[in-house]
Amino acid sequence: MEKLLGQQTKPPRNKSIIRMFFLRVIVAVTLTSALLFTFPDALLKPSWITERLFGLSDEYAPNSQHGACQQVPKLSPKNKDVEQFIQQKVESPEYQKEIINKLSGIIRIPSESYDDLGPIGEDKRWDIFYKVEQYIKAHYPTVFQNVKLDHVNTHGLLLTWEGSVPASEAKPLLMLAHQDVVPVFAENVKDWTHPPYDGYYDGELIWGRGATDDKGYLISIIESLDLLIKSGFKPKRTVILSFGCDEEISGAHCALPISQLLHSRYGDDGIYLIIDEGSMGVQKEFDRSFAMVSVAEKGYMDISINVTSTGGHASNPPDHNTIGILSEIVTTMENNPFTGRVTSKNPTFDFLGCAAVHARESSFPKEIRNKLSKVARGDGKAQKKLAEVLDSTMRYYFRTSQSVGIINGGIKVNAIPELAMARVNVRIAVESSIAQVEEHYEKLIKPIAKKHGMVFEGFNSTRNSTDPRKVSVFSQDGLEPSPVSPVNAEAFKVLSGTIRNTLKPLDINNEGDIIVTPYLMTANTDTKYFWALTKNIYRYTPITLEQNLNHAHTTDEFIRADAFVREPLFFATLVLNADDAVAAR
The missing domain is CATH 3.30.70.360 (Alpha-Beta Plaits)
Structure with missing residues (x-):
């Protein structure tokens, strides 16, 4: 060992490392000083220095310009006349009163689904869904004059608004909702502030079973088509509405056969985007408003x-x-x-x-x-x-x-x-x-x-x-856990831009724009049957969900009227923006 050391002519390795380290420090300090002299604003953005000087980045640094969760710009439809028509409608007090009454009316239909329901056509408890269909048709005659209606296993309703571009060139947009609600047991009715099937509106909240889960969503989706049709809009991309009858009991009677019918028509990956109810909506976390899209x-x-x-x-x-x-x-x-x-x-x-x-x-x-x-x-x-x-x-x-x-x-x-x-x-x-x-x-x-x-x-x-x-x-x-839908896909960017354009942060005076973020659904929706139709499955309810998801599945379910009346604006804008994506190709 001593002989080997005696023959060594190069400096020890550890000394070379030390010298190299101090040389890099000197270079770094010199360059940093020059940069700060030239770009004094960098003093306020230390992450900018590390990113530009050393090629490093902390993607989770506050306000990082090149980090995680890059936001897309607000996305406004190109058809300004249609957009303006819908905005004016939604902001009209007369319209708001009308749509609140529509939700109250459908809440009054106790379309409960039970775990022990027998086959459709044999168990008479399914017959309540005839009333739901009759109600929708009576209140949306314009929609049913312009869409194709398929009955799937009697009570599954599939509405197809054909676009001018074939589905092979512009994949359809699919929006889901369900007609059924969780039962309210007779012994629990006394615990409700307002009877669960009265659809009572107190000037701020609309009370009743299904207000949030999922009749408010259903009314908003079909209302968006009604507004678009009345505005004179003609879609290039086909728009499909799917209304299941048994989401609360796993969806085997309606959602499953609906998905099978759609798959027979459009095949694997034949749908552009699927949107269904989500569990989080808009929430304030860490003093910032987030639109939480379950992917x-x-x-x-x-x-x-x-x-x-x-x-x-x-x-x-x-x-x-x-x-x-x-x-x-x-x-x-x-x-x-x-x-x-x-x-x-x-x-x-x-x-x-x-x-x-x-x-x-x-x-x-x-x-x-x-x-x-x-x-x-x-x-x-x-x-x-x-x-x-x-x-x-x-x-x-x-x-x-x-x-x-x-x-x-x-x-x-x-x-x-x-x-x-x-x-x-x-x-x-x-x-x-x-x-x-x-x-x-x-x-x-x-x-x-x-x-x-x-x-x-x-x-x-x-x-x-x-x-x-x-x-x-x-x-x-x-x-099995669902596939994770991509957040870098065009469909997600269209959805994100629509959210940022139509929704506001909870604290408008003290926040910037709403932040769209991926999130996880801990429960399951009808989308579990639709995995083969598209990778782009997003579960999102465009309202504020609070107090245990607005008491969905429990006593005193409600929805805030001021948020609900704006939901059709979100869905209609999503249809328009998805349609613009066809023209952009």
Whole structure:
């Protein structure tokens, strides 16, 4: 070793590194001084220096000009006459009174969908949807004179307004809504401020089941076509409205056959853009207003856990009967929830990036900002740490959720129960899958079955065991997380420009323009059947959603009238802007 060192003629490597470091510092300081002398405004924009001088950029820096979440300009239709006609209509007090009355009227039709509904045509509870169709036709005769109406499985309504350009050259625009609502049980009616099916308007809010979910959306969509037709507008791009009848019970009766019909007409990727209801609308986060467009949905599973054993008289019980063992399983599941991690695959991560750039620096937590770049690079430790930071407020946007919704066991107090059953609802994180969920539960439940000397039947078991003492798990209605729709597509840019043109921030006096951001839908919509039709599926409700999504699915559902009356302006402008995109090609 000493001989080798004695023969060394070059300076040691570490000294060369040190010299090179100081040389770079001197060059950097000299250049920076020159730049600041030439461009004094750079003093106010340190990120500009790092981006221009060193070729680096912090895409999550406040007000970054070259960072994440670049906003498209406001997009105004080229047809100014039609745009002006619709704007004047929407701002007219007479028009606003009329559309509020239309929403109140359709709320008065209790088009409830139930989990135990039988086939359409056999179960009479479906007949209420005839009244919904009659109501729409009576209030929108101009629309039905200009569109083709298809009945899909009787109560699914498909309205097609043909454009002048063939669908092969200009893919159609598809807007979804659903006619059905979540039931209101008789014992809960007394808890409502106003009866759920009165459609009461108090001068500020329109109350009633379906006001937000989803009859306000339905009326706004068809109203937009009514306004466009009356303005004299003739579309180049075909516009399609789809009104399902069973979204609240998974959509198999109407949404599924509608999607199949559309696929037979237009084929894979045959639709330009699909827009459906969204769960967030306009929200104020980090002291900034964001239009949160859901570009993906979590997956879905219902899991059944059955514990069976021999029965007997309660005077001679086993140490642990089926109810006790099931209770142990449920407790184990709740004590071992799915772990969370934040990845760049998740649209909510993109929202955090938008907030980091566009929110006030003082309003956005440094502990979040400091981890974003590492998460984007795939740093697993940073992904878990960020999930921990967000756990209290956004946990289920980054992890799979589980909720035990039903549990049954036993039929008589002095008899040992032979069966205990639990049903668990699971919403699968974007980063996960059905297979990973099943593996998680099998790892938790199998040891408990073994501990009690019981047979374990997993999700993919042949279930041929004749042993009465067993634990069985089943999955039902499995749905993988949806594909993530692109935010760099022309369709998303058209949608974003429309939002920025027609919607206002919540605090007009203290904010800039509204910021459009990708987001995640933690629930599911009818769009789950439409994946093959287009990659451009966006779920967005163009109003402010507050107080538990305006109490959708619960007592005192409402919608703000001042926001609702402007929804048709948004949808009509979207149709016009999408039509302009045809001419731009």
